[in-house]
Amino acid sequence: MKQTAPKRYRVIQWGTGNAGRKAIGGIVRHPELELVGVHAHSPKKIGRDAAELGELREPTGIRATDDVEALLALDADCVSYMAQGETRIRETVDDLCRILASGKNVVNTAIVSLVYPPFSSPKLRERxxxxxxxxxxxxxxxxxxPGWSGDVIPLSLASVCERVDSIRVSELMDYSTYEDPGFTGVYFGFGRPLDFDAPLLRPGMLKGGWGGMVVMLADALGVSLDEIREVHERLPAPESFDTAMGRIEKGTCAGVRFEVQGIVDGKPMFVAAHCNRLRDDIGPDWDRLSPGKTSGYKIExxxxxxxxxxxxxxxxxxxHNTAGITGxxxxxxxxxxxxxEAEPGVKSILDLPLFTARVARGR
Ligand SMILES: NC(=O)c1ccc[n+]([C@@H]2O[C@H](COP(=O)([O-])OP(=O)(O)OC[C@H]3O[C@@H](n4cnc5c(N)ncnc54)[C@H](OP(=O)(O)O)[C@@H]3O)[C@@H](O)[C@H]2O)c1
Structure with a gap:
């Protein structure tokens, strides 16, 4: 059962990839959190101090393990779950259910449709x-x-409106410095032929990823959507070049633009959009931030x-990609x-009180 208000919350970090590595430092430095365990998958990480995996100077004394039983037996308040979710959905749901049923709360980045649980599949929610x-x-x-860019910021902006006609949240990011060729590279189809069957662009996948953000905004503003539409476009590299996503050969995909549109009266009223270029000159007509600004988010x-x-x-x-991972x-x-401290259940941002970073005094 949930323990009563401890002063410091004991946390197990599950996953030490791009996001998990950042989380280790974030947990260790957080004045209300204590790192008590780390789950790693790859054999070369097992037994290593969390400080090495999280790129911290001081050892933590916490060693990474793949022993799930031992981790679940730890006295911990919460698991911070950042293992790869999209390519192993069934295993991830099994992991989440097992951890939750063991009496540990979970904060999770791995199954993005859960950013707004009422939008995710009833079967998944039920489990x-x-x-x-x-x-x-x-x-x-x-x-x-999906997540932060499309929740408190648009909701906070809209809180001064007497009338809202539309809300559009756009990620306008150059992904050339994003070191994730294995997942994001493949999913978006970067460096592949323009007709490559990119998993993210299959029917229903964009909606699965960003539909929750769109439905959450509609629900928060008290609007019923008629339908959710997906649109996408890819653009080729004008010449070959190298990126952290890998080598992009001339004519292969160097830019992906998509929108998940919440439709009301035939028009998009709530939109989650992305323009992800691998070079600034890709998609000159695509949306971008104001002159002088490079990559980021626009909320309209x-x-x-x-x-x-x-x-x-x-x-x-x-x-900016380092910021995105840290964020x-x-x-x-x-x-x-x-x-x-929340009531038990599968919660969204609309169920939780406002929270923010905590700064340890003297640091
Ligand atoms: N909403 C957002 O803005 C956002 C942004 C970024 C990421 N995400 C999501 O957050 C999750 C983590 O992203 P990431 O960028 O950190 O991914 P990543 O760098 O690819 O790391 C994946 C992690 O999953 C672990 N892993 C891989 N296969 C596993 C298995 N079979 N069993 C257990 N663990 C396994 C890896 O362990 P080892 O390293 O030990 O091999 C690694 O720690 C993903 O689901 C991603 O989609 C969401």
Missing amino acids: LDEACRAGGTTLFTSGFD VKGSPSLVCELEPAGEDGD TAMRVVNAIPVVC
Whole structure:
């Protein structure tokens, strides 16, 4: 059962990839969190101190393990789950159910349709709800996008409106520095022929990923959607070039643009959009931030009043993709205290109180 309000929440980090690595530092530095376990998958990570995996200077004394039983037996309040979810959905749901039923709350980045649980499949929700009931626990899912970009920011902007005609949340990011060729590269189809069967662009996949964001905005504003539509477009590389996504040969995919549109009266009223280029000159007609700004997010609320908010995230190395990964991890790590105190169940941002980063005094 859920423990009563501990001063510091004991956390197991599950997954030490791009997001998981950032989460380790975020947990160790968070004044209300204590790292008590780390799950790693690859044999070369097992037995290594979390500090090495999270690129921290001081050892933590916590060694990575793939022993699930041992991790579940730990006295912990929450699991921060950041193992790869999209390519192993069934295993991820099994993991989440097992952890929740064991009495540990979960913050999760791995199954993005869960950013708004009422949108995800009833069968999936039922299984997760059952596990939450069994363990008296709470599950919360978020990330940078889908997640943070499309929840509190547009909702906060719209909170000054007397009338809202539309809300559009756009990720306008150059992915050339994103070191994720194995998943994002393949899923988006970067560096592949323009007719490559990119998993993300199969019918229903965009809706599965970003539909939750769209439906959450509609529900929050009290609007019923008639339908959700998906549109996408790919553009070729004008010449061959190298990126952190791998080598992009001339004529292969170097830009992906998509929209998930929540339709009301025949028109898109709530839109989650992406323009992801691998070079700035790809898609000159595609949306971008104002001149002088490079990569980031644009949130447009049209109504009375209308508002436009542009965000340029930058990591410690100055890179927007580093910021996106850090932000994905910290969006859920910073939620741990409120998630541990929430009523049991599968929750969305609309169910939780406002939360933010905590700064340790003296740091
Ligand atoms: N909403 C958003 O904005 C957003 C942004 C980024 C990521 N995400 C999601 O967050 C999740 C993590 O992303 P990431 O970028 O950190 O991915 P990543 O760098 O590819 O890392 C994947 C992690 O999954 C682990 N893993 C792989 N196969 C596994 C298996 N069979 N069993 C257990 N663990 C396994 C890996 O373990 P080892 O390293 O030990 O091999 C690694 O720690 C993904 O589902 C991704 O879609 C969401």
